[in-house]
Amino acid sequence: MFPPRPLALAAVIALAITGAPPPAAADGFALVCNAKAATASLSKSDVRALYTGKAKTIAGNAVTVVVRPEDDAPFVQFVDQIFAIPTGTLLSKIKQEVFKGEMQKPVKAATDDEVIQAVGGAPGMIGVVSTQATSHLPKTVTVIAIGG
């Protein structure tokens, strides 16, 4: 699981104005996969490969990534920390890799619950949820630690 980063300047300003940090900064993210394809840990490079079609399997199963909206807080943090590119750029890259035939078409999910439901539904699914969501994962979904 990735903890939240220190508050950025924009978040500090928001905190000063509203008295509360934006929800996006209050939580980190976690990468989850189907329990049938349980993988203890992946390197950042492995995760980048899975989300760009350079790696196609997880525990022998064809990978399908679950993507979230471009402005979704856990997904934005995930893309920023793993890829260091804008979320829209990654989504565009995924679209191109699907067109090339190098990736399966991603499943779209808007909330943690939708991600968990999708990932629990098929062995090759991987997705991103907020850290809070990992406290009530069903047995069909497990967290993957992300190494350096």
Add this chain to the structure above:
Amino acid sequence: MASVSGTRRVPAAVALLIATGAAIPASADIALSLYGDVDGGLQTTGTRTGTADGFSAAKLELFTTANAGNWSFLAETLFEAGDDNEFGIDVERIQVNYLYREWLRLAAGRFHTAIGYYNDGFHHGAFFMPGVARPQVVQFEDDGGLIPAHSVGVHADGRFALGDSKLRYDLDLGNGRAADRETVQVNHDTNRPKSFNVRLRFEPSGALDGLIVGGNLYVDGIPARMATDGGPGPLGALREWLAGVHAAYFEHELHVVIEAYAIDHAELDTGVSHWTYAGFAELGKSYGKLLPFVRYEYTRYPAEGDPYYERTAGDGYQAFTAGVKHATSDNIALKAQAGAVVSHASNTDTLFTLTGQIAFAF
């Protein structure tokens, strides 16, 4: 614009109903996307007779995918208008894939031959490429390209680890070329020799992560061609060799694709070889939604000409293109480009072009 050959023409409306009707209700797991483009352009040699302009809304593509475990299906169905201003239908890709492990994925059907980067990196939809069209050397068979862009047969690919880096291989075994250079042998092979293609790529890690460096070797037997009324003359059977190298890099806002080819058509009767050399370099850098780019292309046909391409030495050329792509939204890209084509033939005027395009992907 080249005509759509090898195409079974059906009324476009009927074809659209067939394609969408077959795809949508069959299963919720089948995904359908739409690609295409609308173009407008001007080309001139500086004379009244050498000038032409107009608009084109000639391409609509249905891109269909489906997955079931490690099996997957992909089809790219293109409705395209030809020189006769009538739409025809072409199934450009139809693939059934099975993914066994990272080191082995098998595919069967009609697919884009694993040659260079562009051919199976951008496919038919113009949405992802910076220019309004492919470089000429890697254009499709019915658009005057030099490579065998499509193969019908079986394909295998995979990746092996080389330390932290990767080695990717692609193998194609197919029907190969037809006697007519514009035809893809999608139904049957008209000669016994099969085409065989191997592509190897090195994908380094670390500071060079994202770089692709590779090479190709393709061999095929091309059947003899009979003379036709108003068409090309007879031609004996040929052996085709294609060797190519390529490099691509798309990290750090950069867009770099470089490809070079040597293609031999050897006459089996006489042993005479005809070597054509071609290549291009396409360089760009993104600034937010804007991707300005430049492209240089070079093609040199043999002094005695190439009987299969039906090109003489004077048909060789250099082409210069500069343009910009604006990624307006997730679904729309606006493009504008200017180009100049300088022929190798003496006393031939330079051809200047201006083109705009709206490319879509829904």
